[in-house]
Each structure stands twice: as C-alpha cells, then as structure tokens.
Amino acid sequence: MGKRIAKRVQKPKNVWIREMFSGDPRMGSGLDYTNDYLRMQAPSGSICAVCKGSKLLCGKTSCPVVARAASHFNIWRSIKGTEISGSSPPSVFVGRFGYPYVNIGPLAPNHFGDTSILDSPERWMGRSIDEIIDYRSQLVRGMSRVNVRKPEKAGRILDRTRELSLAEHYVETEMKLKKRPRRSFRVDADVQPIGPTAPLERMEIGYIRWNREMEKAHYDTDFKAAPATKTLYQEGVPVTQIMKAFSMGSFGVEKNRRLVPTRWSITAVDDILGKDMARQTKNFPLINNYELYESDYLGNRFEVLLVPDAWSYEAYEAWYPGTVWNPSTSHVAIITDWEGYNGRSKYASMGGCYYSGRLAVMEHLMKERRQARVFIIREAYPDYILPVGVWQVRENVRNAMRQPPLVYDTLDEALARLQSRLSIPLEQWMDAGFLLRQTISQRKITDYF
Numbered sequence: 001m002g003k004r005i006a007k008r009v010q011k012p013k014n015v016w017i018r019e020m021f022s023g024d025p026r027m028g029s030g031l032d033y034t035n036d037y038l039r040m041q042a043p044s045g046s047i048c049a050v051c052k053g054s055k056l057l058c059g060k061t062s063c064p065v066v067a068r069a070a071s072h073f074n075i076w077r078s079i080k081g082t083e084i085s086g087s088s089p090p091s092v093f094v095g096r097f098g099y100p101y102v103n104i105g106p107l108a109p110n111h112f113g114d115t116s117i118l119d120s121p122e123r124w125m126g127r128s129i130d131e132i133i134d135y136r137s138q139l140v141r142g143m144s145r146v147n148v149r150k151p152e153k154a155g156r157i158l159d160r161t162r163e164l165s166l167a168e169h170y171v172e173t174e175m176k177l178k179k180r181p182r183r184s185f186r187v188d189a190d191v192q193p194i195g196p197t198a199p200l201e202r203m204e205i206g207y208i209r210w211n212r213e214m215e216k217a218h219y220d221t222d223f224k225a226a227p228a229t230k231t232l233y234q235e236g237v238p239v240t241q242i243m244k245a246f247s248m249g250s251f252g253v254e255k256n257r258r259l260v261p262t263r264w265s266i267t268a269v270d271d272i273l274g275k276d277m278a279r280q281t282k283n284f285p286l287i288n289n290y291e292l293y294e295s296d297y298l299g300n301r302f303e304v305l306l307v308p309d310a311w312s313y314e315a316y317e318a319w320y321p322g323t324v325w326n327p328s329t330s331h332v333a334i335i336t337d338w339e340g341y342n343g344r345s346k347y348a349s350m351g352g353c354y355y356s357g358r359l360a361v362m363e364h365l366m367k368e369r370r371q372a373r374v375f376i377i378r379e380a381y382p383d384y385i386l387p388v389g390v391w392q393v394r395e396n397v398r399n400a401m402r403q404p405p406l407v408y409d410t411l412d413e414a415l416a417r418l419q420s421r422l423s424i425p426l427e428q429w430m431d432a433g434f435l436l437r438q439t440i441s442q443r444k445i446t447d448y449f
Contacts, residue, residue, distance in 0.1 A: 075137055075195055078110045082180055082198075084140050087112045088173040088205075089119035090164040093141055094148075094247045096261035103143035104154070104248075104259065105200050106161050108173040110140060115170050121240055121391035125399055129298055132388050136193040142175045142200030148259040151249055160203050165248040166214050168241070172206030193386065213237055218250045225252035229272050239359070240391065243269045263352070266390060270355035275343060277362035282311055282341070284371045289407045290414035291372075294421065295400035299383025302376065302396045303418055304361060307411065307439060309373040313361075314338035314435035315354050316377045318424055332424060336433040352390040353378075360397035375436055377429065379422060411440070 091107035109115055117123055118135045146154040164171055181196030210218075213235045217228040228251040232242050247265035249257040260268065286308045293304040319333045337348040348354035357376045365372060376397060408414040419426050430437040 075110070075140070076181075079140065079181060079196065082177040082201075084108060084110050084142070084173075084175040084177065085112070086110050086140075086173060087115045087170040088164055089115045089117075089139075090167040090169075090171050090244070091119040091139060092161050092165045092244050092248060092262075094259050094262045094265070095143070096263055099261065100148045101145055102148055102259070102261060104146050104158065104161055105142040105144050106164050106173055106175065106203060106205075107139040107141050107195070108175065109138040109195075112172065113170075119240075120238075121389070121395060122238055124391070125297065125395045129385060129388070132298075133193040133386075136388075137195045139195040140175070140181060141195060141197040142177060142203060143197055144200045146259060148249075151257070151259050157200060157203055160205050162245075162248045162250055163208055163210075164205060165244040166210045166218060166250060167208050168211035168214075169209050171208050174204045176201045176203070193388070211237060211241065214241075214245055214250070218245070221254035223251070223253075225256075226272050228252070229269055230276055233273055239269060239273070239394075267352040267355050270352065270359045270390075270394070274355055274359040274362050277359070277366050278311055278313075278343065281362065281365045281371045284365070284369050286310070287368075287370045287372045289409060290411055291405040291407055292414055292417055293400040293403055293405055295396045295403070297396050297399065298388070298392060299381045299385070300392065300396055301379045301381070301421065302393075302400050303378075303421055304397060304400050305375040305377070305414060305418060306361075306405075307373040307375070307414075309439070310341050311371050311373065312338070312340050312435060313358055313374045314376075314433055315348075315350060315357050316375070316429060316433060316436075317350060317353065318377075318379045318429075320379070320381055332428075334424070334428065334432040338433060338435045340435075353393045356390045356394035357397045360394050360401060363398070364401035373435075373439065375439075377418070377422065379424065415440070 086109045088106055088108040093103075093105060093107055095103040097103075107119070109118060115138075118138055124132055124135070144154070144157045146158060151158055164173070178199040178201045181198040213232055214237060217223060217232060220228070225246070229242055229246065233239065243262075243265050245251065246269055247260045247262045249259045251257070287306055288308060290308065291306040293306075295302045315337060317335045319335075321331065335350045337350045337354055357378075358374075361374050361376065365374075378393070406414075406417060408417070415426060422429075430440060
C-alpha cells in the first residue's frame with residue numbers, strides 16, 4: 001500500500017537569504033515568500049550567495065544586503081494593494097534612464113504624520129547607516145513616463161508633482177498605482193537604498209503650502225534658473241529643497257524650462273552656488289595661517305586643508321579594498337580632480353562629490369570673508385557599506401568646517417598632522433594629484449625674502 005499524502009507543502013523559497021537572518025527569529029519567520037511576493041535578484045558572479053552575510057567576503061565590516069533587507073521587508077508588508085496613502089516629506093524624483101523620456105513622480109511612505117525627516121539630508125548628520133537606509137526605503141515611488149523637452153504634455157501628474165517640489169511642509173499624498181510595486185530585491189552591495197517603485201496611474205495631494213521665495217521664482221517666467229537658484233539660497237532655502245524644484249523645471253525663462261534628472265540637478269545646484277561663491281571670495285584677503293578641519297562619519301574620514309594662497313581647489317577620494325567603488329581585494333583606489341584660480345569648464349571626473357564638497361568649503365570662506373587654496377582629502381573605509389548619496393560629502397565637509405580649526409604657522413606642521421590622521425602615505429596622495437604636489441614642492445619668491 002502506497003504512502004498516504006495528507007498535505008502537499010510548497011518548497012520554501014529564498015533558503016539562503018533566510019540563513020542570513022537565522023539570528024533574528026522575528027525576521028526569519030516571515031521569509032518563506034512565494035516568487036509573487038518577493039523575487040531575489042543577484043548580479044552574475046555575486047559572492048553574496050556564498051557569503052550569506054556571515055563571512056563578509058566583500059571586505060565590508062557589516063553586510064549591506066542585511067542592512068537593506070530589514071527595511072525593505074517592513075515596507076513591503078505594509079503595502080496591501082495598489083493604493084498608497086501617506087505624507088510626502090515632500091519628495092519627488094526625475095529619472096535619467098532613457099533620456100529624454102524619463103520617469104517622474106512623487107515619493108511618499110504608506111503612513112501619515114510629520115515625515116519630513118525621510119528626505120532632509122541636512123538633518124541626517126550623525127544618524128546611523130541603518131536609520132538612513134530606513135528613511136530611504138520607506139518612500140514608495142510612483143513613476144510616470146514624460147518627455148523632458150515637452151513637460152507641458154505630461155498633464156495632471158506632472159502638475160501635482162511640481163507642486164510637491166515647491167512645498168515647504170509635508171503634504172498628504174494619495175497614489176493610485178497601475179500595479180502593485182514589484183516585490184524584487186537586488187542582492188547587490190553597491191546599490192543605493194530605495195523604496196518600492198511602480199507605474200503611477202493618478203495622484204492627488206491635500207493642502208499644500210509653498211515656500212514663499214520659491215513661489216516667487218516659479219511665477220517669474222523671465223528670471224533665469226541660475227540667478228533664481230542663487231537668490232533662493234541667499235534667502236535661506238535649504239539646498240536640497242532647491243534641488244527638488246530645480247529638477248522639476250520650476251525655474252527659468254518659461255520657454256526654456258525643462259525637467260532635469262534628479263542626479264543631474266543635485267550637481268547643477270552645487271556647481272552654480274559653489275562657482276558663484278568662488279568668484280566672490282577672490283575679492284577677500286587670504287587666510288593668515290594654515291588651517292585643518294576634520295570630520296568622521298559613516299565610515300568616511302574627511303580632512304580639509306586651507307592654505308594661505310590664491311583660490312584653487314583639489315579634491316581626493318581614496319577607496320579601500322572592498323569598499324563601495326573599489327572591488328579590488330588588495331589595492332587602494334585614489335581619485336582626484338582640481339581647478340585653478342579661473343575655475344574649470346569640464347565636468348569633474350570624480351563626479352558630484354567634487355561639487356558638493358566645494359560648496360561646503362565655500363560656505364565657510366564666505367562666512368569668514370577669506371580666500372584660500374583648498375584641499376579636501378577623503379578616505380572611505382570598509383565601514384561605508386553602501387552608497388547613500390553625495391549629500392554625505394556635503395554634510396561631512398560642512399560638519400568639518402563647523403569645528404574649531406587646527407591652526408599652524410607652517411605647511412610642514414599642517415602636513416604632519418594631516419599624515420597622522422590618514423592611513424595612506426602622503427607621497428601617494430602627491431603622486432595622484434597635481435595641486436597638492438605643486439603646493440608642497442614649489443617654492444615662492446616670497447620664501448627668499
């Protein structure tokens with residue numbers, strides 16, 4: 001007589017990912033999802049399946065997959081259908097893939113209340129990596145396809161999203177999605193934390209209060225975007241708030257207004273403001289001594305050296321093996337770029353971090369009404385387990401410039417302190433860049449007086 005089958009049980013899914021959370025029964029108990037609920041995606045050649053979050057084969061000090069998964073599971077559980085109702089921080093997004101046809105839309109969590117902290121990087125300094133991942137992961141992104149060159153044809157969704165970008169307060173937002181957010185999780189240590197996404201059918205927003213200064217700039221259709229950006233900053237509007245409205249094409253001469261992908265708008269605003277401040281500081285006297293400012297946060301160490309010389313700027317990033325942008329297991333990767341007294345015309349090879357760091361230093365020099373040659377040196381350690389955005393550079397350097405400076409009479413004294421704080425020998429920094437090598441090796445005629 002054959003065996004009697006009382007019940008057929010589906011084979012558990014995601015066995016290896018369950019093992020990663022074996023030490024947390026609260027999370028492990030809910031991980032036997034079907035493929036309709038959660039699909040794991042891993043890039044080819046990924047070592048995550050071998051590591052399972054325990055061996056730390058990637059070289060990081062903790063597993064970025066585990067850190068992201070905890071927040072993702074919580075937000076996925078809260079989404080029951082295709083309707084999202086919550087308070088947008090406010091937050092908007094303009095994608096860049098497929099340009100000029102890109103996805104735009106609002107971001108909102110599935111709950112109400114004061115959610116402003118979820119998209120306010122100026123307030124994140126000192127928060128843990130887990131908190132920042134949680135902020136990012138809570139925001140559900142609705143997407144609607146738009147031609148950036150013809151935004152007027154996008155209709156109601158674009159209008160409502162632009163209104164959100166101009167708000168100075170969190171806004172009640174309702175999104176009707178065309179389908180439930182895709183329940184996929186990419187097992188990749190180098191992916192920024194983002195929340196669920198889905199195509200957007202329609203959206204509605206509640207009472208909204210625009211920032212008064214941004215409202216004036218928005219309705220002035222003869223006011224160019226760059227001057228509008230500078231004016232708003234001078235009026236005290238937070239940089240990240242300006243960036244959101246800038247990305248939605250809210251400023252500029254009416255016929256020239258365009259949507260700008262969020263990543264590009266961040267760098268554009270940093271560049272516009274930093275370049276303008278650099279121009280102004282050229283009229284200020286030089287600093288009197290060598291000054292060194294320091295900040296450590298999220299596995300990143302920043303050293304900012306100010307030299308009493310005419311304005312110029314050089315930024316360095318050193319990525320240790322196993323860190324976000326250096327897959328090597330043995331070599332440190334140093335990236336650098338610079339500009340002289342007359343600035344630069346080409347995009348910096350090291351990307352948006354170059355401009356966000358420059359802005360933070362220029363804010364300090366403008367406040368002190370001084371001019372200097374500036375060096376920003378960054379070492380990224382394995383503690384920096386996944387990228388969180390260029391805001392981290394801006395806020396880290398801002399934090400450094402808020403600290404009392406270490407003041408030295410000679411360059412050698414300043415460099416001795418700098419070397420004591422860095423793990424990489426000074427010679428390697430000099431070999432990687434031009435301006436620091438010139439500053440250390442070149443003698444001035446005044447040295448002979």
